[in-house]
Amino acid sequence: xxxxxxxxxxxxxxxxxxxxxxxxxxxxxxxxxxxxxxxxxxxxxxxxxxxxxxxxxxxxxxxxxxxxxxxxxxxxxxxxxxxxxxxxxxxxxxxxxxxxxxxxxxxxxxxxxxxxxxxxxxxxxxxxxxxxxxxxxxxxxxxxxxxxxxxxxxxxxxxxxxxxxxxxxxxxxxxxxxxxxxxxxxxxxxxxxxxxxxxxxxxxxxxxxxxxxxxxxxxxxxxxxxxxxxxxxxxxxxxxxxxxxxxxxxxxxxxxxxxxxxxxxxxxxxxxxxxxxxxxxxxxxxxxxxxxxxxxxxxxxxxxxxxxxxxxxxxxxxxxxxxxxxxxxxxxxxxxxxxxxxxxxxxxxxxxxxxxxxxxxxxxxxxxxxxxxxxxxxxxxxxxxxxxxxxxxxxxxxxxxxxxxxxxxxxxxxxxxxxxxxxxxxxxxxxxxxxxxxxxxxxxxxxxxxxxxxxxxxxxxxxxxxxxxxxxxxxxxxxxxxxxxxxxxxxxxxxxxxxxxxxxxxxxxxxxxxxxxxxxxxxxxxxxxxxxxxxxxxxxxxxxxxxxxxxxxxxxxxxxxxxxxxxxxxxxxxxxxxxxxxxxxxxxxxxxxxxxxxxxxxxxxxxxxxxxxxxxxxxxxxx
Amino acid sequence: xxxxxxxxxxxxxxxxxxxxxxxxxxxxxxxxxxxxxxxxxxxxxxxxxxxxxxxxxxxxxxxxxxxxxxxxxxxxxxxxxxxxxxxxxxxxxxxxxxxxxxxxxxxxxxxxxxxxxxxxxxxxxxxxxxxxxxxxxxxxxxxxxxxxxxxxxxxxxxxxxxxxxxxxxxxxxxxxxxxxxxxxxxxxxxxxxxxxxxxxxxxxxxxxxxxxxxxxxxxxxxxxxxxxxxxxxxxxxxxxxxxxxxxxxxxxxxxxxxxxxxxxxxxxxxxxxxxxxxxxxxxxxxxxxxxxxxxxxxxxxxxxxxxxxxxxxxxxxxxxxxxxxxxxxxxxxxxxxxxxxxxxxxxxxxxxxxxxxxxxxxxxxxxxxxxx
Numbered sequence: 001x002x003x004x005x006x007x008x009x010x011x012x013x014x015x016x017x018x019x020x021x022x023x024x025x026x027x028x029x030x031x032x033x034x035x036x037x038x039x040x041x042x043x044x045x046x047x048x049x050x051x052x053x054x055x056x057x058x059x060x061x062x063x064x065x066x067x068x069x070x071x072x073x074x075x076x077x078x079x080x081x082x083x084x085x086x087x088x089x090x091x092x093x094x095x096x097x098x099x100x101x102x103x104x105x106x107x108x109x110x111x112x113x114x115x116x117x118x119x120x121x122x123x124x125x126x127x128x129x130x131x132x133x134x135x136x137x138x139x140x141x142x143x144x145x146x147x148x149x150x151x152x153x154x155x156x157x158x159x160x161x162x163x164x165x166x167x168x169x170x171x172x173x174x175x176x177x178x179x180x181x182x183x184x185x186x187x188x189x190x191x192x193x194x195x196x197x198x199x200x201x202x203x204x205x206x207x208x209x210x211x212x213x214x215x216x217x218x219x220x221x222x223x224x225x226x227x228x229x230x231x232x233x234x235x236x237x238x239x240x241x242x243x244x245x246x247x248x249x250x251x252x253x254x255x256x257x258x259x260x261x262x263x264x265x266x267x268x269x270x271x272x273x274x275x276x277x278x279x280x281x282x283x284x285x286x287x288x289x290x291x292x293x294x295x296x297x298x299x300x301x302x303x304x305x306x307x308x309x310x311x312x313x314x315x316x317x318x319x320x321x322x323x324x325x326x327x328x329x330x331x332x333x334x335x336x337x338x339x340x341x342x343x344x345x346x347x348x349x350x351x352x353x354x355x356x357x358x359x360x361x362x363x364x365x366x367x368x369x370x371x372x373x374x375x376x377x378x379x380x381x382x383x384x385x386x387x388x389x390x391x392x393x394x395x396x397x398x399x400x401x402x403x404x405x406x407x408x409x410x411x412x413x414x415x416x417x418x419x420x421x422x423x424x425x426x427x428x429x430x431x432x433x434x435x436x437x438x439x440x441x442x443x444x445x446x447x448x449x450x451x452x453x454x455x456x457x458x459x460x461x462x463x464x465x466x467x468x469x470x471x472x473x474x475x476x477x478x479x480x481x482x483x484x485x486x487x488x489x490x491x492x493x494x495x496x497x498x499x500x501x502x503x504x505x506x507x508x509x510x511x512x513x514x515x516x517x518x519x520x521x522x523x524x525x526x527x528x529x530x531x532x533x534x535x536x537x538x539x540x541x542x543x544x545x546x547x548x549x550x551x552x553x554x555x556x557x558x559x560x561x562x563x564x565x566x567x568x569x570x571x572x573x574x575x576x577x578x579x580x581x582x583x584x585x586x587x588x589x590x591x592x593x594x595x596x597x598x599x600x601x602x603x604x605x606x607x608x609x610x611x612x613x614x615x616x617x618x619x620x621x622x623x
Numbered sequence: 624x625x626x627x628x629x630x631x632x633x634x635x636x637x638x639x640x641x642x643x644x645x646x647x648x649x650x651x652x653x654x655x656x657x658x659x660x661x662x663x664x665x666x667x668x669x670x671x672x673x674x675x676x677x678x679x680x681x682x683x684x685x686x687x688x689x690x691x692x693x694x695x696x697x698x699x700x701x702x703x704x705x706x707x708x709x710x711x712x713x714x715x716x717x718x719x720x721x722x723x724x725x726x727x728x729x730x731x732x733x734x735x736x737x738x739x740x741x742x743x744x745x746x747x748x749x750x751x752x753x754x755x756x757x758x759x760x761x762x763x764x765x766x767x768x769x770x771x772x773x774x775x776x777x778x779x780x781x782x783x784x785x786x787x788x789x790x791x792x793x794x795x796x797x798x799x800x801x802x803x804x805x806x807x808x809x810x811x812x813x814x815x816x817x818x819x820x821x822x823x824x825x826x827x828x829x830x831x832x833x834x835x836x837x838x839x840x841x842x843x844x845x846x847x848x849x850x851x852x853x854x855x856x857x858x859x860x861x862x863x864x865x866x867x868x869x870x871x872x873x874x875x876x877x878x879x880x881x882x883x884x885x886x887x888x889x890x891x892x893x894x895x896x897x898x899x900x901x902x903x904x905x906x907x908x909x910x911x912x913x914x915x916x917x918x919x920x921x922x923x924x925x926x927x928x929x930x931x932x933x934x935x936x937x938x939x940x941x942x943x944x945x946x947x948x949x950x951x952x953x954x955x956x957x958x959x960x961x962x963x964x965x966x967x968x969x970x971x972x973x974x975x976x977x978x979x980x981x982x983x984x985x986x987x988x989x990x991x992x993x994x995x
Contacts, residue, residue, distance in 0.1 A: 013760045016805045017931055021923045024803070024939060028915050031946045032908055038953050042863040043901045050863025061853055 060223050063196035066216030067162060067486075069243030071176060071206065073252040074280075074481065079172050080207070082162040086138040088146060089131040092123060094155030101153060102134075108149060109142045111135055114298050131157065133199075136295045164200060164207075164294045170287035171255050174315040175248075175279075175417070175479060177205020178290035194218050197240075200294065204315075206246065206479055209418050213483055216243035242486035249278035249481045257609040258283040261602040267569075267589040268316035270462035270477075271606060274581045276496050277466065277475030279415070281606060282459070284316040318420045321455040322588055325544030326383045326595070327573045328404070328450045330468065330513050332391060333380055335403045337509040341394045344376045344512050350386040356393075356441055363389050363445050366545070380516035381526050383543060385449050392448025397439055400447060401427040406502045407464040407474070409456055414476035414497060423460050426453035451547060461586035465573040469540070469581035471510045472502035514540050518578050527596040528572065531604040537611060537618050540581075541574030541603070543595030546588075567591040572599035576607050582622050583610050642691040642988040644921065650914040651965070651980060655680055657907060658891075658966035664873045665887040665894040665968075672887065672968065679970040683977035690981025694989045695930045698982060699753060705742075706750035706773075712739035713780040740781045740789045741971045745979055747774045747793050748936030751800040756929035761805030770801050788959035791947070796940040803922075803935035854890065855954045862896035862953060869900030887968040889960060892952040907966075911945050918980075921987045930986045937979040944976075 042050065071080035088105070095101050105111060115135055122132045138146075143158055150156065164179045166172070179200040182190070186201055195201070196218055202208035219240030223233065258269045262285050271281040288305055297305075305313055314320070336342040352370030353362040365371065365385040371378065379387035392400065405411060410425030424430075426447060428439040446452035456464075459477065467474045476497035484491045504510065517540035520526040527543040546569040570592030575584040585603045592598035613619050659673055659680075666672040716739055751773050755762050762770065774797025782790040802811070826835065861875065875897035886894050896904055918938035925931040941964060948963040950956035962972050 009759065013928070016760060017803065018923060020803050020805065021919055021935065024799075024922075024935065025916060025919050028912065028919070028939075028942050031942065032912055035946065035949050035953065035955070036905070036908065038950075038955055039862070039896070039901055039904055042859060042953060043866050043896065043904075046863050047866040050860050051866070053860050054864035 062221050062223055063193075064219035064221060064237075064240045065162075065197035065199075066218060066240035067242040068164060068179070068200075069214040069216065069245045069484075069486065071214075071246045071248060073248050073250050074278075075251065075253075076247075077252045079166065079168055079248070079250075079252065080176055081165050081167065083165040084160055085136065085163040086143050087133045087159050087161055088135040088138060088142075089133050089157050089159045090119070091131045091155045091157070101156065104149075104153060105134065105146075105156065108145050109135060109138070112298075118296070131159070133159075137163070161199075166290045168252065168255075169289045169291060171252065171259065172250065173205075173287045173290045174284040174317060175205055175250055175255075175282045176290065177207040177417075178203055178293045179207050180293045181296055203293065204419075205417055206248070209416055210246055210480060210483075213246065214243040216486070217241040244486060245484040245488075246480050247482045247484060247491070248479055249273070249280060250282065250479060251280050251610065253609050254281035254606050255283055257606050258602065259285065259287075261605040262589070265589050265592055265598070266310060266316075267587065267592065267599075268320055268458040269585065269587045269602065269606065270317050270458045271583055271585045271610070272462045272466045272477055274466035274470040274473075274475075274575060274584050277463075277477045278481060279477045279479045280583060280610065282317050282479065284314070284318075284320070286310050286312045288312040315419075316588070316590075317458045318415070318417060319457065320588070321421050321423055321457055322569055322571070323452075323454055323546040324409075324450040324456045324461060325546040325569075325571050326385075326450055327461060327542050327544035327571050327586075328409075328454070328456075328464075329383060329388055330380055330517055330542050331404065331407060331464070332388060332395070332400065332448060333376060333516070334468075334504070334509055334513045335395060335399065336391050337376070337512065338403075338504055338506070339395065339399065342376060342391060347373045347375045348387055348390055350374050350384055352386070354386045354389040354445065356445070359442070361442065363442075376512065377516045377519060378525075380513075380542065381519045381523055383520075383527050388448040389445045392444050393441065395448075397426070397428060397444045397447060400444070401425055403502075404454075406500070407467055408460055408499070409454070409464065413459055413463045414499065415459060416476075416478050416480055416494075420459060421457050423457050424453055424455040450544060458586050458588050461571070461573055461588075462584055465575055465586055466581075466584035467502060468510075468513070469575035469584050471507070472504060474499040474501050514578060517542055517574075521574070521600075528574075528600040530596060531600045534616075535604075536616065537576055537607075537622075538578040539574050539576040539604070539607065540578040541572060541600065543600060544571035544573070545569070545593075545595050546571060567593055570595045570598040572596070572603050574600070574603050574607070576611065577618070577622060580622070583607055641688070642985060643688075644917075644984045644987050647914065647917050647921070647980065647984060650910060650917060654907075654910045654914065654965050657910070658963075660872070661891055661895045661898070661966060662887060662968055664875065664898055665891050668873065676968055679973055682970075683973045686974060687977040687981035687984070690978050691984040691988065693982075693985055695933070695982075695986050698749060698933070698985070699756075699929050702746075702749040702753035706746045709739055709743045709746040710777060710780075713743065713777060715739070717780060717783060738971050740777075740784065740786055740793075741975050743777045743781065743793055744789070744796065744940065744975050745937075745982075747777060748796045748800050748933055748940065751797050752929050752932035752936060755800065755804045755932055756927070760928060761807070762801075764810075767801060767806060767810070770797065770804075773797065786960075788947070788961040791959065792940060792943060792961065795943045796936050799939035799943075800932050800936035803932050804928075854885065854958055858890050858893035858952045859954050861893040865897040865900045867901050869896075869898045869903055872898055874898060889948065889958075889962055889967060890952055891967050892949055892963050895966075896952075915942050915945075918983055921983050925986050926990060934983055934986050937983060941976065941979070944972075 068082055070078060070082070073079055088109070090101070092098065102111075102116070111134060119132060119134050135142075138158070146153070146156070146158055166176060166178070180203045181199055182195065182201045190201075194215070194217060198215065198218070202211040202214065207214065217240060220236075220238045221234050222236040254271055258281055262269075262283075266285050268285070269281060269283045270279065272279055292301060292305075333342075337344065350365060350371040350373075352368055353364050355362055363385075366383070370386070371382055371384045374382070374384045374387045378384065401410075404425045410423055412420050412422045426439075426443070431437055431439050431443075431453075443452055447454055463475075463477055466477075476499060478494060478497070480494055482491045482493045518538055520543065521528045521532050521535075521539045521541050523529065526532075528539075528541050531539070568591070570587075570589040572587045572595045573585065575581040583606075585606060587599040587603050589598045589602070608616075611618055611622050659676060662676055663670070663673050751770050754773060755766060755770055758766060774793055778790045778793045778797075781793060864870070865875075875894055892904075895907060899906075915938060918934065918941070922931060922934040922938055925934050944961060944964045947956060947959065947961045948967075951958050951961065952963075962969055964976050965973060
């Protein structure tokens with residue numbers, strides 16, 4: 001009936017519009033009336049009901065903490081699990097006289113001043129109906145004592161919680177890390193609802209970097225509580241989803257062997273499978289007991305750990321930056337062959353020192369009388385310094401820097417742990433930026449023997465050794481092998497992360513370098529010949545010594561005269577079996593002295609543990 | 624036609640030059656004032672929050688004044704441009720917007736973060752009114768269909784962000800403009816019938832999981848006591864326990880024990896219900912009703928098709944705003960995340976609402992000085 005009014009008809013439009021406005025007004029009134037009816041129903045008709053709900057029976061939503069995922073080593077040995085512990089918790093809302101209650105509790109069980117202080121801090125922050133832990137890890141006897149007296153302690157409850165436990169203690173502390181109480185800063189970055197029931201979060205190591213896998217999803221229950229807050233019944237329950245389990249590449253046996261081989265010495269060892277970058281061992285010594293941190297370490301113990309001169313909390317494998325010393329000579333030798341600056345039979349004369357033109361300074365060889373005629377092989381086997389002074393000067397810092405970065409020096413390895421140090425591979429550009437100075441030729445010389453500015457972490461040394469062993473294939477090291485769905489569900493292996501490979505012009509250069517490194521261990525003049533006794537497989541290695549203490553031009557370095565903490569660091573890199581590398585290792589023994597004598601035997605012991613069976617024969621899978 | 628007496632005009636000019644509708648302004652100020660009172664309680668006596676809200680209100684009222692000065696003719700000229708810009712921004716949000724609270728709604732312009740969907744709440748009724756005002760009313764079917772497309776396209780884009788609440792508001796804004804233009808009732812009921820299969824399709828293909836959960840929760844709140852169901856359970860308890868006279872200002876147990884979620888934003892109505900009871904709510908509803916009726920009066924006095932349609936659309940959108948929020952808090956409607964207009968804490972919706980009230984004042988005060 002409205003169709004087609006060819007001309008405007010103001011009268012008709014006005015009429016239509018006014019009707020619509022009236023309808024709109026009626027509609028508005030009707031909607032509001034509808035709302036008012038609902039409100040009368042809520043506030044008048046059912047007022048009693050809702051008052052009861054609000055005053056006496058509170059519907060409360062309680063979050064349920066998910067069980068944290070377990071962690072296993074490569075052979076299925078459990079390294080992080082959850083143990084039930086009892087804790088004493090207080091709900092302020094239900095307590096009339098807080099001081100009296102606290103005194104009563106302290107008469108029953110021991111509560112340290114530390115615990116009291118922490119309790120009072122949380123008390124100020126939390127809401128009054130939330131439970132606050134007062135004492136953790138109650139003994140069975142303490143649980144019984146509180147339970148018997150519970151009738152006179154309203155608002156005090158014993159809660160059973162699962163607490164993280166590291167059965168092997170210090171053995172994997174630097175790799176696994178530990179969980180601790182969630183702190184204020186973390187609270188601001190968290191998904192609050194998912195952590196509603198969780199008290200702990202991964203602080204370092206695998207526990208931190210795989211937090212989202214390990215944590216799981218929070219569950220909830222809707223409960224009816226009475227006026228005093230006691231739960232009357234559970235109305236609804238959504239169970240939590242446990243976290244995923246992790247299977248590590250780490251082999252606990254190798255960790256153990258490393259710890260034994262180090263004895264009282266300090267340092268770090270990293271072992272990597274060159275084929276896939278799997279981290280087989282990651283050790284930093286001395287270590288600490290991660291279990292101390294789980295339920296809050298008291299400040300005295302913490303200060304003792306943090307201020308110890310031995311720095312047990314410092315992860316040397318990831319964050320310790322050391323001059324790599326002679327361990328990087330094989331790489332410069334390889335670069336020399338690659339660029340054609342030397343041939344494998346190029347010989348130079350080593351009189352025991354090296355001098356730059358127009359410079360009085362003598363760059364000394366570690367062997368005072370010199371090595372005589374030195375070629376490619378001998379330079380690695382006997383670790384001749386003068387050969388590398390000369391080579392470095394020919395190569396120049398630019399080519400050296402570029403090549404070493406391809407092996408990962410000066411760059412993070414990309415390991416699946418947080419906070420690794422990047423080390424330092426100097427370059428002209430870096431020197432200008434950091435020191436506002438040009439690059440000096442003398443600095444090129446000492447860079448050639450791994451001293452000077454160059455710094456590397458044990459992890460970087462192991463990773464570059466794996467790259468060298470694997471003909472330039474460069475992989476990111478990975479600590480975690482597979483992630484398992486809760487309840488032994490399906491496992492998904494993590495991807496091998498490839499980095500840009502190191503490419504060479506002539507592949508025989510790899511073999512020449514490997515050959516020379518084998519001679520370091522297996523030839524009678526090799527610097528690591530001490531470890532070749534009864535060796536059922538071949539090791540390719542390179543020793544190194546990193547100076548801690550600068551000695552003047554005309555002084556002698558006499559071990560006995562130098563205080564222990566100023567002695568040289570002993571280094572050793574190696575891979576085995578040399579023909580078919582399955583394990584690449586970097587060891588550093590802090591203030592240990594010589595690499596061949598101190599560091600190499602540790603590597604040998606770890607390799608034996610990994611490669612040999614109980615009869616001392618090479619395992620089938622490594623042949 | 625006679626010109627108004629020049630002397631008379633100059634006497635009233637001081638007030639008139641401000642282009643303010645005093646009854647409407649009084650209603651808004653009363654509403655905003657009582658809103659601040661409730662907010663102070665809902666925020667747990669947080670004066671900072673109240674001051675921040677007050678600052679926003681100041682900005683919003685300034686905007687109201689600015690829009691009141693703009694003659695409707697200007698709005699009409701800018702309508703297509705504003706709408707086109709809004710569409711472009713919506714597309715920009717979908718492709719490169721910031722994700723906040725799990726949904727892509729914000730566009731980061733470096734200095735300010737901006738919600739284009741908010742702007743569409745004004746641009747859509749403007750555009751539909753502009754389009755329908757070109758021909759005599761009632762519009763032919765072809766015009767109606769194009770009109771539907773004008774609001775359906777931005778609504779779909781916004782629903783994809785996903786922001787169901789705003790999408791619904793925009794659909795209703797467009798629909799109300801059509802209704803004021805004389806959309807036949809038969810057509811409306813026919814569409815309502817069509818809506819049933821359409822909603823089924825939407826349910827199966829067009830909704831995010833969380834949106835489905837919200838609808839399910841609305842049908843049975845006990846279903847999901849953790850998420851939206853928890854909101855509804857707690858807000859009905861808060862309102863119901865308020866009774867006729869309420870528990871008194873600052874004495875709401877549900878809200879102060881923090882049982883009530885989002886109590887200073889979307890669920891602030893529950894705080895009012897708990898602390899001031901049914902009487903307090905009736906007062907607030909009376910204020911809302913006064914504002915709406917005043918706006919409808921303005922609508923009925925509007926002089927041309929464009930301003931009539933625009934005024935009607937803006938007014939009814941405000942009504943829907945109020946109804947959807949209260950319906951959601953009292954458990955009549957699903958939880959769609961619509962704030963209580965001019966009372967809930969937060970700036971974006973306030974700015975657009977004040978802008979639309981500014982337009983209404985402009986429509987009322989920029990009358991052509993003619994008499995037929």
